[in-house]
Amino acid sequence: MQGAPKLPKGVLLALGLLLTILLYLGLPSLPQPLIWTRDRDNVTILAGLTHSNSSLFYREVQPLRRPHRIEVVLLHGKAFTSHIWQQLGTLEILSRRGYRAIALDLPGFGNSFPLPAARTEAGRADLLHQVLQDLKVKNLVLVSPSLSGLYSLPFLMRTHQQLCGFVPIAPTFTENYTYKQFSAIKTPTLIVYGALDKGLAQESLHKLQYLPNHSTVKLQDAGHACYLHQPHDFHDALLTFLDKLS
Ligand SMILES: *[C@@H]1O[C@H](CO)[C@@H](O)[C@H](O)[C@H]1NC(C)=O
Ligand SMILES: *[C@@H]1O[C@H](CO)[C@@H](O)[C@H](O)[C@H]1NC(C)=O
Ligand SMILES: *[C@@H]1O[C@H](CO)[C@@H](O)[C@H](O)[C@H]1NC(C)=O
Ligand SMILES: *[C@@H]1O[C@H](CO)[C@@H](O)[C@H](O)[C@H]1NC(C)=O
Numbered sequence: 001m002q003g004a005p006k007l008p009k010g011v012l013l014a015l016g017l018l019l020t021i022l023l024y025l026g027l028p029s030l031p032q033p034l035i036w037t038r039d040r041d042n043v044t045i046l047a048g049l050t051h052s053n054s055s056l057f058y059r060e061v062q063p064l065r066r067p068h069r070i071e072v073v074l075l076h077g078k079a080f081t082s083h084i085w086q087q088l089g090t091l092e093i094l095s096r097r098g099y100r101a102i103a104l105d106l107p108g109f110g111n112s113f114p115l116p117a118a119r120t121e122a123g124r125a126d127l128l129h130q131v132l133q134d135l136k137v138k139n140l141v142l143v144s145p146s147l148s149g150l151y152s153l154p155f156l157m158r159t160h161q162q163l164c165g166f167v168p169i170a171p172t173f174t175e176n177y178t179y180k181q182f183s184a185i186k187t188p189t190l191i192v193y194g195a196l197d198k199g200l201a202q203e204s205l206h207k208l209q210y211l212p213n214h215s216t217v218k219l220q221d222a223g224h225a226c227y228l229h230q231p232h233d234f235h236d237a238l239l240t241f242l243d244k245l246s
Helices: 009-025 083-087 090-096 121-134 146-162 179-183 200-208 231-245
Strands: 035-037 044-048 050-052 071-074 100-105 140-145 163-169 189-194 214-219
Touching (some): 071 090, 083 090, 083 100, 090 231, 140 146, 140 231, 146 163, 179 200, 189 200, 189 231, 214 231
Parallel strands (some): 044 100, 071 100, 071 140, 140 163, 163 189, 189 214
Antiparallel strands (some): 035 044
């Protein structure tokens, strides 16, 4: 059996020295990277929202080469982080189709610290607004599963003029808004839910169906996290919706 290739002595020495320095400094309190670009061409970003609970933090690693007609911002449910959209291949699929795709960690998830401002409805809407401004998102389509309704619905109610499209996936807290509020929002909407989700999907449909320009996709043999159970059908429905918008 062959051993691992030998490293040159100099490299080993340097590594040893680095380790010593790190140990001496007390192990790394290096800030977590909050944004990774994934694609050279159609920039795809994974981002955390909050650097600490007192500040927002992100930086554009790579400037946009050209404006994108559609920019898809993906939020996540309670059991997930932004990485779910990477694992499912959603970020890659969107970017290959020429859409800028951005997945965010909500405060308190993944690389985002909890944020006191996120305790109020206005605070959550403002936070999303601020992040989109900082990431220079102009032609926003917001994908919002489950818990992320906490953020997307206040944003929808207050600033739906800034939305090119909305893709709610059995979001929480629809019950906090009235039929009247929903029927005043003309944003093109794709309602997605799993046929086996008898809870939040049904509950949110009660109100979401009042959005005047909506279409509905029911994914068969899929539960609450329906995009996870039927990724192929989910991606198909999402791309069809986006292609129609652009
Ligand atoms: C940050 O969070 C910690 C605990 O999570 C809290 O004690 C502290 O007051 C918070 N700081 C700010 C500026 O909100
Ligand atoms: C970027 O999007 C364009 C369509 O706008 C597509 O033709 C191209 O293949 C995409 N590039 C990558 C690397 O996926
Ligand atoms: C929903 O409405 C209830 C009652 O008005 C309120 O106490 C609660 O904070 C609201 N929740 C959200 C997430 O907006
Ligand atoms: C509804 O949304 C579609 C895009 O999905 C758009 O083409 C259409 O013009 C909209 N209809 C109305 C009445 O606004």
